[in-house]
Amino acid sequence: QLQRHLYGFTGVTLAKWLITLTIGFLVGMVAYVISSHQELVTIYKKREIMVALNNGYGLWIAFAGYCTFGISVVIFASSLVIFWTPAAAGGGVTLVMAYLNGNDVPDFFRASTLFAKIVGTLCTVSSGLPIGQEGPMVHIGGGIASSLTWMQSYLPRLKSEPDGKPILSPLRWLKPKSAVFAFHNDYDRREFISAGAAAGLAAAFGSPIGGVLFALEEASSFWSKKVMWRSLLATSIATLVLSWLHEKEFSFALPGTMSFHNLQPKFVLGDLPLFVITSAATGALGSMVNAVHAWLAKIRPSSDKKLARLAEAILVTFVIIVMMFVLAHNFGTCRLVPEEEEDIEEFWFQFTCPNMEEGPGYYNDLASLYLAVPRQTIQKLFKLGEGTAPAFAKTTLAVHCASWFIIFSLAYGIATPGGIFLPCMVVGSSCGALLGIFFKILFPNGDVQPGLHALIGATAMLASMFRTSISVVVIIVEGTGGVDFILPLILAVVISNWVAHHLHHASAYEIDLDNIGSITFLHNEPSHGMIPMTAEHIMAKGVKCLPEVVSVAEVKKILSTTKHNGFPVLRFTNETPSSGGPTTQGTFVGLILRHQMLLLLEKRQWIEVDYQDPIIPRPENDESEEFMQRVWKLDYFMRTYHHVHHPHRRYLSSRPEELEMFDLDKEELDLEAGQQKDDANGAVPEQNDAIPEQPNEETVQQNGDACAFNPQIRRIKALDLRPFMNSAPVTVREECSAQRVFIIFRTLGLRHLCVVDAYNRVVGMITRKDIAEAHRLSHHGVQSGNQGDNMYHRP
Amino acid sequence: QLQRHLYGFTGVTLAKWLITLTIGFLVGMVAYVISSHQELVTIYKKREIMVALNNGYGLWIAFAGYCTFGISVVIFASSLVIFWTPAAAGGGVTLVMAYLNGNDVPDFFRASTLFAKIVGTLCTVSSGLPIGQEGPMVHIGGGIASSLTWMQSYLPRLKSEPDGKPILSPLRWLKPKSAVFAFHNDYDRREFISAGAAAGLAAAFGSPIGGVLFALEEASSFWSKKVMWRSLLATSIATLVLSWLHEKEFSFALPGTMSFHNLQPKFVLGDLPLFVITSAATGALGSMVNAVHAWLAKIRPSSDKKLARLAEAILVTFVIIVMMFVLAHNFGTCRLVPEEEEDIEEFWFQFTCPNMEEGPGYYNDLASLYLAVPRQTIQKLFKLGEGTAPAFAKTTLAVHCASWFIIFSLAYGIATPGGIFLPCMVVGSSCGALLGIFFKILFPNGDVQPGLHALIGATAMLASMFRTSISVVVIIVEGTGGVDFILPLILAVVISNWVAHHLHHASAYEIDLDNIGSITFLHNEPSHGMIPMTAEHIMAKGVKCLPEVVSVAEVKKILSTTKHNGFPVLRFTNETPSSGGPTTQGTFVGLILRHQMLLLLEKRQWIEVDYQDPIIPRPENDESEEFMQRVWKLDYFMRTYHHVHHPHRRYLSSRPEELEMFDLDKEELDLEAGQQKDDANGAVPEQNDAIPEQPNEETVQQNGDACAFNPQIRRIKALDLRPFMNSAPVTVREECSAQRVFIIFRTLGLRHLCVVDAYNRVVGMITRKDIAEAHRLSHHGVQSGNQGDNMYHRP
CATH class of the missing domain: 3.90.1280.20 (CBS domain Like)
Structure with missing residues (x-):
C-alpha cells in the first residue's frame, strides 16, 4: 500500500531516466575501450612478429613470442574466472536471459563479476583466440545496469538499524526518500537490466534498433512499452557515445562496426538459387557447430575441476596458435596489397612473404585473415569480388573456413570471458565467400558477387546458431549499413532457420542452459x-499447507525440513464436518512465502494463542495507525529480505540453516519450551491424539504433518499469517x-x-x-x- | 479432442505457408496497381492542365476540368462507402487493430468490403486529395488474408448438411480433409490477418522489417514467434513482388518508395539543438492535428446522415482544390528545373509559369508540391539543400506547410477510403524543411541540411500522431535507404513522443476508437x-447463472431476456443447507456460452428429467463411441456456429430474435407446454413456491430468477450443459x-x-x-x- 503512493513521484521517474542515460553512456565507453584495446594490441603483436622476422630471428622466435603472450593473457583471464568469479565465464548472454526469465543466478550481477568480466574480456580479445566481445558486452551492460540500481545495497545495511528506518545513501540526491522501494523490486531491476543488455549489444555491433530487437526477441522474457523506450534510449546513447569516440568528434552517424560500401545491390533471378544454397549450407554449418559444441561440452572437464579447466584453456590456446602459424605458413599465398586500401597496417599482414623495396608490399592472405581483428576479417570478406582480382586465393578461403570451424569449436566453451557472435560470423562469411567464388567460377557470365555471399553466409550462420530472425537482420543492416540487401538477408534467415531446425533441435542458448542444468527456463x-x-x-502433489494461525514450533519444523518457498494457507471452519462434504478439508485462502515467515521469526512477531481456539478473529476494521504502521514496516522488511540477507545469492535463504541465524532456541521461546517439557513429564497418553474433539485432526494429517498441532499444549506461541499472506492468489482448476x-x-x-x-x-x-x-x-x-x-x- | 490430432498434419502446415505466400503475392500486386495507377492519373491530369493552359483556355477552364474530375471520383468512392460498404471508409488501420484485439467488427473483412476498398482507394488517390494508400493497404492486406482463409465459408453452407459432415470445397487440394477446423478458429484467422496487415504496410512503404514491427508494435494484440515468422514471410514476398514489378526485372533490392541518396551523414554537435527543435515543433504539430481531428469529428455529420456525408466529401474536395489553385497561382514562384533531374514530367510542374523555347523550362514550385504524388513531394523535400539553390522558395514552403495542415485536417475524416500516413509525412517534412532553411539562414557557416530536417520532421510527425517508436524508425530507414540517419531519427521519435504526450493525450488510433464508440479496446x-x-x-454484479441441467423453458427465457454471451454454471449439492455455510449457494463449476445453448436448442439436444432430482449422474466412463461421436459433432457445430450463421456479423447471435429462427414453439415442446397449461389450469396455490422441500429455492432466487424452476412440473425438457461447458474456467478472487x-x-x-x-x-x-x-x-x-x-x- 505504501509503495503504491510512490509511482507518482517525479523524482523517481527522473532518477530512472538519468540512470538509463548513465547506463547507455557507461556501456558505450566500455565498448569503446574494449574494441580499441583489441585493435591496438593486435597491431602491436603483428608489428612485433614482423620485427622478429625482419631481424632474422626466424619464425620460431616470432611464434614463441606470440604464443607466450597469448597463453599469458589466457592464463590471467582464465584464473580470474576459475578461482575468483566463476559467474564471469563465457559470453553470459544465456545467463542474462535466464535472469530476465525470473531465475536467481548467483553472483551474476555482482560488482566483482562485472570487474572480472571487463578485465577478462580485455585479456581474451587480445590473446588472438577466436573469441568476441559481443556476448560479454551484453553481460557487462546488464552488470552496469544492475550495479547502478543496486548501489544502495553496497552502502549501509538495513539490518543494522534497530528502528527499521533505512539509512539514506550518499546517492540520495538521485533517489527521493522512498525511491528505495522502487529500485529494490525485481520488476524495476529487470527493466534496467534489459536496457543494459540491449545497450551492450547495440554498442558491440553499432546497432541501436538491433539491440532493442535483440532484447525483445531473445533476452527479455517480460516486455512492455516502458522497457522498450528505456532500451531504445540506452541503446541510442551507447551507440552515440561509441560513434563519438571512434570519430573523435561528435557525430550522429552509426559507428558502422562492419561497414562496407562497395557491394552493388544488383541481383538477378538467377541469384535466387545461389542465395538459397549459401543460406542452407551455412545454416547447416551453424547447427553443426551447435551439435559439436553440445558433444564437446560433455567431454570437457567439469567446472569443479579447477586446474583441469585452466589446463584446458592453456592447451586450447596453444593448439589454436600452432594451427594458425602452421596453416598460414604452409597454405597462405603471397599477394600484392591493393593500392586503394588505407588501413595497410591494420589488416594486410606480410608474415613470411618477401619484402619489397617500394610500393605497398606483399601480404600472406591466410595470415592476414587469422591474425586480424575478427571485425576486420569480416569486413574484408564482405568486400570480396569488387575489384579485379579477389584478395584471397580459393585454397586460402577453403583452409580458413575449415580451420576456423575447428578453432572456433575448440575455443567455444573454455573458461574465459568471451563470446561467440563475431567468430561465428567469421566462419559464416568465410564459408559464404568460398561458395561465392565457386559460383563465380561456375557462372562466369553471371554477376555473382562473392562478398554478398559472405554477407549472406554470416547472417545465416548467426541465425541458425541462435535461431533469431528479425533482430539479426537489423543488426547486420545497421552494422554494415547495407539496407539494400535486406531482402537477401531475410531470405538467408528464413532458409537457415528452417534448415537448422531440421538438423539439430537446440539453439546455442538452449545447449548452454542444458549444460548449466540448474536453470529452469x-x-x-x-x-x-x-x-x-x-x-x-x-x-506436484502432497503440498505442505499451513493454517492461518500457526504455532512457531510448526513453522520452525516446516522451514527446517523442507526447501519449498511457498506454502498455501488454509482456513478451517469450526462446524462439524458432514459426510465428506466440502468444508472438512480447509479452504485455500492465501499463499505465504518462506522468507516472509523467516522475517516474522527474525523480528519475533509472534502472538500467544489458546490452541483450543487458534483462530483469532482479526477485527475487520483494524486500520489503527499503530497496527498498520507495524504491518507496513514488516512488509517493507519482507520486500527487502533477499536484498538485505543474500543480495546476490537468493537461493541461500531456502537452506534449513537459515533459521539458525535468528537464535530462536533462546529463552524467548521459554513459554512453549517449558510447556513442552511439562507435557513430556506429565504422562499424557499417546492415544489422546485421536480424541474426536480435535476437529481438524484427520484433515491436517491428510495435508501432511505440517498442519498437525500437539493438542495438549494450551498456550502456544504462533504466527498470524493473515496480514502478510497474499490473500488473492491466482489459482487454476x-x-x-x-x-x-x-x-x-x-x-x-x-x-x-x-x-x-x-x-x-x-x-x-x-x-x-x-x-x-x-x-x-x-x-x-x-x-x-x-x-x-x-x-x-x-x- | 478431435482438433488436437490435426496439428501434426503436414498438409495443414503446408497449406498455411502457401496461403501466407499467396497473401504476400496478392498484396504486392495490389500495392503496385494502386501506386502506379496514382502516378499515371496524376501525370495525365497535369498534362491536361498544361494542354488547357497552352491552348489558351485559361486557368479557369483548367481548374474546372481538374475540379470536375476530382469531385467525380470522390463522389464515386464516397457513394461506394456510404451506400454500400460503410466498413470500407477511412484508412481502416484502427479497425484492423480492433479486430486483432478481439472485437467483432461487422462486415469489415467481407469480400465486398475488400472490393470497395480497393476500388475506392484507386479513386481517392487519383482525386488529388491529400489522402494516402498506406492505411487502406493495411486493411486490404487483412482483407486478402481473411478472404483466402474464409474462402471455405463462401462455398457450401454446413447448415445444409443433415448428417453434419462438412462438404469439401473445390479448394480441398489446399486443405486436407479436416483442416477446416484449423482455418475456422479465431486464432488462425488472427495470425493470417496480422500477416496480411503487415504485408500491406510493407508493400505500401517498401519496408519488410518495418511492416513486421508495425504489426508487432501497433496492430497485433496477440503475438507469438509463429506470427512473426508468418508476417516476415508475407512482408518479404510483398516487398519482393513490388520491387520486381517496379523494376520490371527480378530484383532483390528494396523498392525504396521514398529513397534519396543525396544527404550526407555529417553532423556536428551544434546540430543537436536544431534537431531537437525540429522534432519538438513537428511533434507538437502532430498532436495539434490529432486535437483538431478530435474536435472536427464532433461537428462532422454523423454516419447515419448519408447525404450529408456525401455533401461533406464533395464540399471538402472542392474547397481543397480551390485552395490549391488559388495559393499556387498567388504564392508560387517560377524557377528553372534543375538540369540533373530526370523525372521532369513526373514532379516539376510548369503550371502558369512562362514557357521557354529550350532547356528544361520553368516550374511553379508550390503547384509542383501540391499536384504531385505525395511520395514524390516527400522525396523532393528530403533532397532539399543539396544543390546550390534550394528548389523551393521560403514563402512557398511556409504557405505549403500551413495550407497542407489545413487541407489535411479537412480531408482526414471524410467518407472515402484513404489513409493519413503519407499526408502526415508531407506536413511534417514541409515543416521540417522550412525550419531547416531558417536554420541555414541563421547559421550560414554551419553545415545545416534542410533535407535532413525534412526527414526528421516527417518522422517526428508520424511518431507523434501515432505514438509509435521503433517501427516508424525502421519504416523510414527502409523506405529511404538512409540507415546512416538512424540516430537522428531515434532522437526525433523520442522527442516528438515526449512532446506529444504532454500536449494531447490520445494518438490518432485512440481518437478513432473514441469516435467509433462501440469498440472495447x-x-x-x-x-x-x-x-x-x-x-x-x-x-459486474447480479450475474445470471444456470444449473448444470437446466430446463428448456429457462434457457429460452434467459436467452430472450438478456444479451449476455456467457453464463456461469453452478452445482447445487443436495444436502440440507446449514446455517450460512458455504454449500448453500452453489459452486461454480463451468462456463457456458450463449451460442452453445443456441446450438443445443437448434439441434434439439434436450433430455427429459424429473424436476425433483434434476441432477442426472453422468457416468464417469461414458466414453462410448456413440456418445463421444454425438458430443464431438455438436462440439464441431458449436465451433463453427458463428461462421455458419453470421460469418461477418457475429453480434447478431446475441439478439433475442435469434431464438425465433429455430421454431421452438412447435409441437416438439408439447410435453412441457402441455404441462405448463395443466399447471395453469390446476389451481396450484402460489405459496407452494415457498415449500421447504425445494432445497435450492432460496439460493436460486438469490442468483437471479434465471435459475428458478417451477416446482410443479414433474417432467420437463432440459439441456444437460455438462458435456459442453468449459469445465476449467479461469477465475479470480x-x-x-x-x-x-x-x-x-x-x-x-x-x-x-x-x-x-x-x-x-x-x-x-x-x-x-x-x-x-x-x-x-x-x-x-x-x-x-x-x-x-x-x-x-x-x-
Missing part, C-alpha cells in the same frame, strides 16, 4: 505437446489445460500456482520446475523414467 | 490508475488486484472471467467492457456518473 510459448495435458498432469496454465504462469511471472478443486481445496502446486519440466517432456516427446517420476511425485 | 498494459483497484471494483486481472484477461484472450469468493461461489463477472471501462476510468482519472453506474451495477 520458461519459454515464451507453450509447446504443442502440452495440448493434451491438464494442470493435474503438471502439478485441476481440469485447466496445461497450455493455459503455462500462459498464466509465464505472463504473471508467478513462482507458485496452487491447483484447486471445485470447492477451492488445494490439490496440488505448480512451480517453475514443474512447468519447465512439463515443457521439456512435451517438447521432446521423451519421458525418461527418472525425471518423469520426479515430476509427478515430487517429494 | 484492451490496451497492452494495465494503467497505473488501476493499482488501488481490485477485481471487486471492476466486476474478489481481492485480486485489478492489474493482475487485466493481465490475465488480456493475455488469455478471455471474454468472460468469473469472480469468486474463497468458497468458489460466483460473486461477479468481468467482461471486455468492464475491463476497458476500468482502464478508461483509471487512465483519465475522471468518473462520469453515468458510465460509472453502468460499470458497477450493470443490469
